[in-house]
Amino acid sequence: MNEKDYIAHLFRKFIREECNEHEIEELLKFLQEEPKFNPLPEDDKDRARIAPEELFKIQSRIEARYANLRELTVKETYKPKQKVRLRKNYLFRITAVCCLTIMLFGSWWFFIKKQAGQSTELLHDQGVVLELQGEKRVLKEEDSLVITSKDEKVLGIQKGNYLDLTKIDAALANEKRTLNLEVSYGKKFNLLLPDSTYVYLNAGSSITIPLVFDNHSRDIMLYGEAYFDVKHNAHKPFNVQTETLQVQVLGTEFNVLSYKEDKEVKVALLQGKVALKNQENKERLYLAPGELATYNKNGKHLKITTEDLSYYTAWKEDKLMFKNMSLTNIFKKLERQYDVTIKIEDAKLAEKKFYVHFKAEPLVTILEYFSKAYGLRYTYVNDKTIVITSKLKT
Incomplete structure (x- = not known):
């Protein structure tokens, strides 16, 4: 191991707070003599293993440690002169080390940034947002709780990224209320609807459902992407309304891809049978298992092909x-x-x-x-x- 490789090794130890006093002195001395030396070369194997968002957190933690040490430096000035003088050298060394940490980390982070390179209506960085009667609340992944309405009626039970709506208060049966759920970028969420239909919602998607389905059909609105495992009910068709297509089923498994900014809407059928209705010209087509329907928003036409549907459902796993x-x-x-x-x-x-x-x-x-x-x-x-x-x- 040559000298520069050894210094790079010490720097990694320093970031992990594993350096002893002698190693810190070596690192300081070398970097004072070679201020332009980059501790992590361009081909460093650790670079791809560290997500940039994690590095931002590390940077904040280091800056917080430095701020604490600056506080300690101020406090030391109130002690007797001799003790202050003795401690000043010590604190100066520690402060210098922390400054070095920030400078090195900044250099490292700049290097990684340099190398490492929903529609907009949906909320970013908000996680999963549930809306009922104009009231919005954020569902946190770590929560396990009973969700209630303003009037304290039970809507459902949340367990992490899953919401069970089969436990809705019977008093809501006669009230026509709708619930909207938005899943921001970077998140996924699962729903068990009042009829026991299971819905997997992908990132950047939203779904609007009635709290209680009526006696004739089960109608929902979808923006984005979702996978449905529909509870069979021959007397109540299950209808998924998108911006351009309506998907009607009785009991089946299928995936709907319908983001507002995409040029196409895609429906992939895994089991059962679905009917597709083009909202523009009322064209109606039927899908069989293994088939993919693609609706072109510009040409306003539907086509059906046989595809490997794993490409359209992989996100669920x-x-x-x-x-x-x-x-x-x-x-x-x-x-x-x-x-x-x-x-x-x-x-x-x-x-x-x-x-x-x-x-x-x-x-x-x-x-x-x-x-x-x-x-x-x-x-x-x-x-x-x-x-x-x-x-x-x-």
Whole structure:
């Protein structure tokens, strides 16, 4: 191990607070002599393992430690002169070390940012927002509680990212109230509807449902993406209304993809049978299991194809699967999943298509894959904005 590798090793230990006094002295001495030395070289293997949002937290913690030490320095000035003089050298060394930490961390973080690179109506950074009668409340993942209305009637039971609406107070049966649930970017949420239909909501989606279904049908409104496992009821069709399509079923499993900003609406049928109604021209088509319906918003027409539907339901299992998809659309999905904004500066690059699969992993790992496999460069402008600046290898 040469001297610079050894210093980089000491720096990592210093970040983890594992350096002894002698090692800190070595680190200080070297960096005083070589102020431009970057402790983490460009090919550092640890870079891709650390999500930038985590580094922001580390930076805040270091700055807080430094602030505490500055307080200690002020307090020491009230002690007898001799003790103050003795402690000043000690505190000066500690303060210098903390300043060094901030400078090194800033350099490291700048380096990583430099390298590492719902529609807008939906709330960002709010998690899951439930709205009833104009009142909004945020459902936190760590909560387990009974959700009640303003008049203290039970709406449902929340357990983490799951809400059971089958326990609604019987007194609500005669009241026509609707409930709206918004899931922000970076989140997912599951619902058990009053009829025992199970709904998986993807990031950046919202659903509007009546607290009690009427006697003739079960009607809901969806913006975004959801997977439905519908409870069979031959006498009450289950209707999913999107901006452009109506999906009608009796009992089945299907996925609806209908984000406002997307050019197409897609319905994937896994089990049962569904009827699709085009709101524009009242065209009606039927889907069989294994089929995908695609509605083009510009051309206003429906087409049905037979597809591998795992590409359209993988999100439910925290997987990302992209089949012959443009980089623009891939990054649009990543924006929803990780609550970030990704800007592609090269128009030709944006339209390049890929077949790629990812498991649940940090966004920076996915970006590293594109960087290493295709020469794509990315830059974190801040913890929520990423700019793509390079072209793909030809």
